Amino acid sequence: MDIDFRIALVLGPLAVAAGWAGFNIFRAALQQVQLFMDKEG
Structure with a gap:
């Protein structure tokens, strides 16, 4: 089998x-999630 x-x-x-x-x-999506979590908290 070649x-x-x-x-x-x-x-x-x-x-x-x-x-x-x-x-x-x-990586970009993870940054967006981190920004969202920071604004929520």
Whole structure:
């Protein structure tokens, strides 16, 4: 069974980009939640 590394070559950078975008969105969302909690308290 041969593995086609072209799939990994294409999907690898896409996975890294999606992970980086998700990390940035999560960080911004966490900051928004912290601001909301600070204003409530």
